[in-house]
Amino acid sequence: MTTTADRFGFTLEQHYSLLPAALFSYCAPTSVTTPGIALFNHALAAFLGLDARTLDSAEGAALLAGNVLPEHSTPLAQAYAGHQFGHPNMLGDGRAILLGEQRAPDGRLYDIQLKGAGRTAYSRGGDGRAALGPMLREYLISEAMHALGIPTTRSLAVVTTGEPVYREEVLPGAILARVASSHVRVGTFQFAASRQDHALLQALVDFVIARHYPELTEIERQKQPLALMEAVMDRHIDLVVAWMRVGFIHGVLNTDNVTLSGETIDYGPCAFMDSYHPETVFSSIDHQGRYAYANQPAITQWNLARFAETLLPLIADDPEQAVGPATELIQSFPERYGKKWLAMMRCKLGLFGEDSVDQTLATDLLKWMQSQAADYTNTFRALSSETRPESGPCDSADFRNWYDRWQARLGRNNKPLKSSLCLMRNSNPAIIPRNHQVEKALDAASSEGDLTLARQLLAVLATPYEDSPDKATFKVPPAPEERVCQTFCGT
Numbered sequence: 117m118t119t120t121a122d123r124f125g126f127t128l129e130q131h132y133s134l135l136p137a138a139l140f141s142y143c144a145p146t147s148v149t150t151p152g153i154a155l156f157n158h159a160l161a162a163f164l165g166l167d168a169r170t171l172d173s174a175e176g177a178a179l180l181a182g183n184v185l186p187e188h189s190t191p192l193a194q195a196y197a198g199h200q201f202g203h204p205n206m207l208g209d210g211r212a213i214l215l216g217e218q219r220a221p222d223g224r225l226y227d228i229q230l231k232g233a234g235r236t237a238y239s240r241g242g243d244g245r246a247a248l249g250p251m252l253r254e255y256l257i258s259e260a261m262h263a264l265g266i267p268t269t270r271s272l273a274v275v276t277t278g279e280p281v282y283r284e285e286v287l288p289g290a291i292l293a294r295v296a297s298s299h300v301r302v303g304t305f306q307f308a309a310s311r312q313d314h315a316l317l318q319a320l321v322d323f324v325i326a327r328h329y330p331e332l333t334e335i336e337r338q339k340q341p342l343a344l345m346e347a348v349m350d351r352h353i354d355l356v357v358a359w360m361r362v363g364f365i366h367g368v369l370n371t372d373n374v375t376l377s378g379e380t381i382d383y384g385p386c387a388f389m390d391s392y393h394p395e396t397v398f399s400s401i402d403h404q405g406r407y408a409y410a411n412q413p414a415i416t417q418w419n420l421a422r423f424a425e426t427l428l429p430l431i432a433d434d435p436e437q438a439v440g441p442a443t444e445l446i447q448s449f450p451e452r453y454g455k456k457w458l459a460m461m462r463c464k465l466g467l468f469g470e471d472s473v474d475q476t477l478a479t480d481l482l483k484w485m486q487s488q489a490a491d492y493t494n495t496f497r498a499l500s501s502e503t504r505p506e507s508g509p510c511d512s513a514d515f516r517n518w519y520d521r522w523q524a525r526l527g528r529n530n531k532p533l534k535s536s537l538c539l540m541r542n543s544n545p546a547i548i549p550r551n552h553q554v555e556k557a558l559d560a561a562s563s564e565g566d567l568t569l570a571r572q573l574l575a576v577l578a579t580p581y582e583d584s585p586d587k588a589t590f591k592v593p594p595a596p597e598e599r600v601c602q603t604f605c606g607t
């Protein structure tokens with residue numbers, strides 16, 4: 117696969133398009149009237165080996181909008197299926213087009229995809245387009261997640277199209293240039309499985325192992341599918357533990373939104389929790405609370421069970437023999453998750469080593485936070501100050517009791533307090549993208565074309581574990597009248 121850099125630095129390779137043709141449809145982006153860059157990610161461009169200065173321009177906007185293709189691009193839309201709120205559907209990229217895979221200076225491949233780039237073979241009734249607000253939301257939140265150290269797809273740019281999109285109202289159109297280590301999802305495997313085509317499934321397994329789990333090429337070929345299942349499960353346990361750590365609620369954990377790479381994908385009606393409540397739901401379409409904060413581990417296990425089902429024909433010739441080991445693996449999820457969750461909570465509480473009181477200390481604090489509707493982020497961050505928090509609900513006998521037990525446990529750390537504080541400050545962000553602030557930023561951009569607030573937010577979210585006086589306004593939870601209780605997909 118020889119490639120030459122174009123003047124923007126693209127050296128696109130085509131790997132996905134070498135998979136069996138059933139898995140995609142070639143499809144060029146539909147040109148837009150007046151592309152203009154709204155946000156451009158210079159650091160990510162440099163990371164990808166792109167020429168940021170050349171790309172952040174009118175010519176770059178035309179390319180990022182799909183009006184002009186980079187060299188060696190063979191644009192395509194990917195086929196996939198998925199369980200949406202528990203119900204199986206045939207889906208596919210209805211509005212996203214993969215331009216190709218960029219080999220970054222780190223030696224790895226990254227998908228360059230334009231989301232909102234026009235209709236594809238999988239668009240069904242949709243217009244293939246996206247509105248500015250939701251694309252900015254994805255840019256802001258995905259970049260915030262990256263800065264928090266959480267695996268995620270990334271955002272290279274948001275480009276306005278100069279064209280309206282028609283939703284419940286008329287909105288400005290935009291395209292997001294999304295970067296992912298691949299866009300293969302559990303839904304991609306479900307698509308292959310639905311065709312009952314072993315060769316197709318095997319090709320996908322080989323692709324995913326080569327791309328994301330090269331260490332598995334070392335083991336016997338027949339054992340690879342089960343080993344892949346385990347490796348994917350471990351990555352998703354780490355991912356959901358990281359979400360729980362920062363109070364992130366994905367909102368649409370359908371199987372088509374679960375990547376094989378273990379990256380967070382598809383920032384629709386997602387949000388970070390302000391006051392702690394395990395049943396918090398933001399998504400306007402999640403009426404049953406299926407994807408509530410505390411349900412995320414169980415839903416991840418459910419999604420991984422759907423993944424496991426697709427692999428059964430490759431695990432053993434006789435499906436009966438495959439079910440046993442696959443089920444055993446899926447059933448080990450709660451125990452594996454529980455251990456990693458507790459390890460994460462130890463970090464949030466500055467605890468070293470293991471002590472029998474740790475689990476109770478963590479759950480008692482959460483129960484207390486729930487009873488007080490305490491702010492999740494600020495409560496944990498306040499614990500990493502050197503003195504006992506005393507304001508508001510912390511000035512209570514219940515809290516003081518918990519605090520004394522915690523101090524006693526810290527005393528058994530056999531490490532200086534400084535180490536605990538350091539661990540806590542690296543595990544408890546000072547700044548998260550608070551929903552009311554994100555909504556304000558999106559509103560200003562959509563209704564007035566004003567990106568000042570979006571840029572300010574991006575700047576403070578770039579160093580979420582560092583606190584400083586100029587960040588104070590971004591730490592304030594919403595006043596009752598500012599509270600955003602619902603978020604919308606905005607597709």
Ligand code: AMP
Pocket residue numbers: 207208209210211212238239240241242243244245246368372373382384605607
């Ligand atoms: P999502 O909720 O973003 O995960 O999308 C679910 C499915 O709907 C995917 O197959 C999308 O490609 C498709 N979709 C979402 N919005 C549009 C649109 N405006 N036009 C065509 N397809 C869409």
Ligand code: MG
Pocket residue numbers: 372373382
């Ligand atoms: Mg999706």
